[in-house]
Amino acid sequence: MSEQTKRESLSEQLLQRATVSRFDVEQVVIVPVLAVVLALIIGGVVMLATGVAPQAVAQSYAALFTGSLGSVYALSETLTAATPLTLAALGIALGFRAGLFNIGAEGQIILGGIGAVVVGFSFAGLPIYLHLPLALLAGALGGAAWAAIAGWLRAATGAHEVIITIMLNLTSMRLLTYLLRNPPIQNPERTDPISKSVLESAQLPHLLDWLEPNLRLDAGIFVAIAAVVFVYWILFRTTIGFEFRASGLNPDAARYAGMRSGFIIVAVMALSGALAGLAGANQVLGVIGRVSPNFSGGIGFDAIAVALLGRSHPVGVLIAGLLFGALQAGGRQMQASAGVSLDLISIIQALIIIFVAAPVLIRKVFPWPFRSKAK
């Protein structure tokens, strides 16, 4: 064989993809599943320890299941809760990929909600195919602008984004209270802090109300799915996503490769904020129909957990978002029918994150399914 053909056959071989290692499968699939199982077991122990009767524990978990997956209504509730979580978590995951800890999703959700509601109650007479996209866009821009402040401060002055986004969270909550008490946002017919309602032409249509009027699932779910695809595309198909990932994994190498770190930081934060803003817009345009003081409801903080559980991969985030949505929908049912506080769900969620973050612990508790050695 000549040198030339030898090299050619070698490059053919090199193009073969490596098989996925057993370790990776265990780490990505088995560990999270067992983390959920273990968290549920410990949740049961907590219930027993706080005086809940064993039958009631079983009843609670039955309610958790039926409340999240057991009926069309349950599914609708699960998906309704999962939509904003997934959107905001995608933004946070994007930040993680670029090495930025955007803890400010809550504030960006609030600004996104404000943007969406303002466009949503203005422009009477616009057709839905213009008004709704415009309102969503306003939500995205609100979140993006708010997050870009943190990005710009980080890039220009080196101030840490965690501190800035926490401060911006607090600022946004005060800003919201202020805006809700004053025109033009406050509903003039009300004395309590509540905004004008979104016009019908800007509402995310409910998808299942033809089946039953109280099914809340709205078209926001499509926005979330589109966002999953979009984030995947950005991260793994585009040059700017390549820059995001490179700067996240090794900023020195990114600098060496001539990537513009300042621009990347601002771009990532803005995109991340846009996704959180969409989560806020989704709540305003689909679920609530207006803005109230606590409309964000801590979604921005739960979303951090969702992004972590989803390992900052868009598909992982979607799955984790669905899981957390199910826990929330099921948790309400659990509270209603078994009388167990919704706080238990928060405990379970927190435990899941702890176990996912400590895979060695899972391997110790459930040694059976693991064949590869921990690294």
Next chain:
Amino acid sequence: MDVELRGITKRFGDVIANSDVNLSIRAGEILGLLGENGAGKTTLMNILSGLYRPDKGEILIDGKPVRIESAKDAIRAGIGMVHQHFMLVPVFTVAENVVLGVEPVGRLDWLDLKTARKQVEEISAQHGLDVDPDAIIEELPVGIQQRVEIIKVLFRAASVLIFDEPTAVLTPQEVEEFFEIVRSLRDSGKALVFISHKLHEVLKVANRISVLRDGKIVGEADPKTATDAELAELMVGRPISLGVEKKPATPGPPLLEARHLKVLNEREEFAVNDVDLTICAGEVVGVAGVQGNGQTELVEAVTGMRPVASGTLSFLGQDITRASTRQCHRLGMAHIPEDRRRSGIIGEFTIAENMVLNTYYDSRYSSGITLRWPDVYKASARNVADFDVRTPSIFNLSGNLSGGNQQKLVVARELSRDVKLIVAAQPTRGLDVGSVDYVHDRIIEARDAGVGVLMVSTELDEIMALSDRILVMFRGRIVKEFDAAKATIGEIGLAMAGVA
């Protein structure tokens, strides 16, 4: 104290790092341990110093089997290791560093620094190490810091000392002093292991040489009779040519010109202070100097990574004083960075992704917005094959490659495109003989094709072997220029120390 390794085998997953290794380390003797990167030297020594446990085999000390299961066990057994990268607290004094972890305590468990100082002085005097126990580590030159590491090991009553690539950071003069210390330790009855890839150093200082290849001991040699070429062949497993064969340079027009260049470092000092420099097409200009004399900053300024404080830089007749890294790349500059792990590659990226780390935006690989992965993969596979990066697939993570292969990956990325100037900083740091040779050949090949090369290296051998002109940098200035054909190591060494 004699140490005997018998039948040591260690696996990591499917990789056999050591396979049935037998090795004896004897008191009053210096054992040279040679091997390519990934041959299993470090694994073997980590087994001896308690960081890893062998899958099979046993360790005997003075004929009695011992179990070494932790670093503590190793220290107790009298085995100490001087690492390549020093483990010292920069703001502590020598004495404080030496006693760290095994502090002598007085009444009420108070730290007894007086005793510590005295012990450090004693050890220092006993072995001719000449170190001031009150000096602050960060104010000491690297050569002295290394002595502190040696004192640390001796303080822990080690009778077996393992040195991992100890001369990598030293000037030629410091290397000589280091050899003196090692010999004096040997004469006082210590057993020493000297791990290195520098053949002539091993030949010079060792009493016995063992060569590791692919995890196995492939041969022993007597330094009195062995030659460089024999040892290199043992290490690599095939005959290789040592040294670079090159024709005299035929320099063309100037490519890169620096005039009165001044560059600041992080501490706002002039790391590069009034440097004038010209690199012509078709010549290799070597910048010699002890690490930390402004070479890093010079390279970063030339490649657009660090702002120029004053003076001018031009490349191909264009002013690049304020050019970005991207602009420099585009004009045809290749940069082999000093520290591949820190900035040359991204360990969590695949080989293919690393292969386009600074060309991904190019029209060959991108439509402007999206990357054309199939083209990236094809080009990567070709480069991997051409530059002999050893990997089963371009989709493997580059962090899992051995150091030598990572460097080949960097070289492949930088030299596979059409470049006019190669800026190479420590292009062969930590590489084995086979790879060093390979990288050198590629650089000379590029030179012969009319590419200019600015090479910064702390390895004088490399500077001597490749350069057509040699500049010596000391405290930010170019203090001397040599014609490579006429310069001697001694002259350059003196200039590096700032004497001439």
